[in-house]
Amino acid sequence: MHVLSTPSVPADARSYVTSIADTEEQIHAAQRLRYQVFGQEKGARLHTVGDRDVDEFDEVMDHLIVTDTSTDTVVGTYRLLPPGRSERLYSETEFDLRGLPDEIRLSMVEAGRACVHPDHRSGAVINLMWAGLARYVLLSGHRYLAGCASVPLADGGQAAADAWLLGTTRHAAPADVRVLPRDPWMPTRALVAEPGYAALPPLLRGYLRVGAWMCGAPQHERDFDDADFFVLLDTEKMN
Template sequence: MSRDNCGARDLLRGICMRYGDLEVRIAVSHEEVLASQELRYRVFCGGNGEACVQSGEDAKKIDVDRFDDFCHHLVVIDLSRSARVIASYRLITRDAASKCGGFYSSSEFDMSCMDLYKGNVLELGRACVDPLYRSKKAFNMLLKWLDRYVKLFHIDVMFGCASFYGTQEEDFKNALSLLYYRHLAPPQLRPKVRKGLGIDMKMLPEECIDYARAEQEMPSLMKGYLKIGAVVGDGAFLDKQFNCIDVCVIVFANSLSRDYLKRFFDICS
């Protein structure tokens, strides 16, 4: 972890939230970062129904890449189980991205709209929750913590990739079409999938969308983002390495403070 990132981490130690036996905060040690990477491996590569990929770190049973040393690792810890990391998020600021060669999303989408945007941006990535804890509570805890983070660092826009697991486009034609017609980002903040690497999300005419099937096709994380007013970029990235289809999600930070969100946070009060 870089020295500059350690300084920001010290500021973040004050943002520690606890609900019963669960605590959400920034990882403050190498061991906690490693635990987050191990969780990511179990979720993304461990046979839990998610994408499976082999990497140079496969033998170590961790998921790690060049971005990890420059980001903040947000973790949810179960204090009743020897401080087990049960959920995590990876946060990359514009300054961190400049140090590691860009945002992770840039490998899949043209993110020049974020480069040109004058406000503060934050990339959210590698979101995962232990299968034993996949309830609304863990996601709400992460969102509630992020609300404090964006206020402390004056973040205006958050973005990142959300995955549909599998690469058969037909399996997600209703959900992807719905995202295109109902949740497309405004033109000035609309990333586009890189040419030759993606698929058109407008797979069906709007009047032909089966909304019940779209609900079934939509990943839980994507549903959560939509509940807080998220919008999406144009086109979806076909990731054969990770066996998934990614969409670029954009969340305006002020949406985390809207009154209607209170009902989603009640479980964490």
């Protein structure tokens, strides 16, 4: 087990350990958690093998996991793809990334498929995932972190509209660091003048809090009923 943070962190009367999965059993546990959260809880249309969410990218990605050591259960996961390991990024299934400069792509870790078990959402696990993610980028020697940050559309698109406006104003990427969604989602309601952050999912709030850019209009992820924003973080300029 490749541990990425302090081996045992007490939180909410539990102990957690953050690591990169290095056995098939651990990867399968992460895939089962993804199925539970995305498929059963959120109703997403997934490619499944039994009770696991599985796709073609799983074999080439690293799987960051947070394990509850009191039950030896995987309760959080993140999927990570360092540069050079695959000819294609997962994000390219949703976005045209040709607008990204080569200097960024060659030093960019892609992150995605993040989820936390519903019984472990007090904040401790997501914070450990963030710490593990930062440690992974640091140890791998790369500079940029990128991926799709999802905003559910179950509220009629209000949160996604707020995110869209934030992405065109306060958190907009420079003009030469933009990507194009393959199936754009655009807000249909009147945008509020000063959108807040409270309705945004914790993952996207976390990205924006540390200084990530939003690199253009979102993709309509119909299988998940989400608006997906491509976000990019320069770790040398983190807040």
